[in-house]
Amino acid sequence: MGVAVIKLKNPPVNSLSLEVLTEFVISLEKLENDKTFRGVIVTSDCPGIFSAGLDLTEMCGKSQAHYAEYWRAVQELWLRLYLSNLVLIAAINGVSPAGGCLMSLTCDYRVLADNPKYNMGLNETLLGIVAPSWFKDTLVNTVGHRTAERALQLGLLFPPAEALRVGMVDQVVPEDQVHSTALSVMAQWLAVPDHARQLTKNLMRKPTADRLVKQRDADIQYFLRFISRDSIQKSLRVYLDKLRQKKG
């Protein structure tokens, strides 16, 4: 039925490095242009981890030019996913904080494996950083304003039952059924004529995407100012050190 699977593979934690973002956009573009494909399942090849989100090492101790290039790539992937003409289904087979969660929220449907370790949410505040307005918009559009407000301020990571309750995911299934469930949901979505579904998706999502498109450069400048602050760099370093010392 013309369904591709994109399996993220950037061990150990599928962080969204500049290279991963760039390759993801290229793969999506190829699939969009190949009319034999109508749907994509987005999943992970790293056991227990869907994606650890944006690559913190890309946002720490680098040049302004690098930050700008990185942020543009983050924007580009979000825009491509959010407005994709393909049916996108996230088969979430691991933990998905911050950018990992955002990536799944851009999909049309989310199936999460029922494992209490597989938390998901936008936890940016716990790192001392702030989810940008378009991250916020994506969450609000999925779970509603009040749930998003509380989740964003507290940096909540939801275990599967909670994620389902607040509408962050559409289904929670046993881990060995995530892929088969994604496939059967895909069949349901592909039963709808493409042109009608695509126009409806556009109707729902374009106003949100347009807000970023209209101020993309300003958003990059804002990111540059924010990420270059000494206090933010310090927060990120402390957080990365904590992650690294966890093992020791």
Ligand SMILES: CCCCCCCC/C=C/CC(=O)SCCNC(=O)CCNC(=O)[C@H](O)C(C)(C)COP(=O)(O)OP(=O)(O)OC[C@H]1O[C@@H](n2cnc3c(N)ncnc32)[C@H](O)[C@@H]1OP(=O)(O)O
């Ligand atoms: C325009 C307005 C201004 C905008 C401001 C900026 C907004 C930026 C928004 C950010 C969104 C993000 O996505 S930030 C990233 C948030 N991610 C996290 O908080 C997750 C952090 N990671 C974890 O919690 C765990 O690693 C894990 C649960 C995902 C996996 O745990 P596990 O025990 O399996 O693995 P380790 O913790 O031992 O990690 C292994 C290895 O990977 C490194 N690591 C982990 N996460 C990241 C990451 N996101 N980026 C880079 N590197 C990461 C970790 O340090 C370990 O490295 P070493 O092997 O070198 O020790």
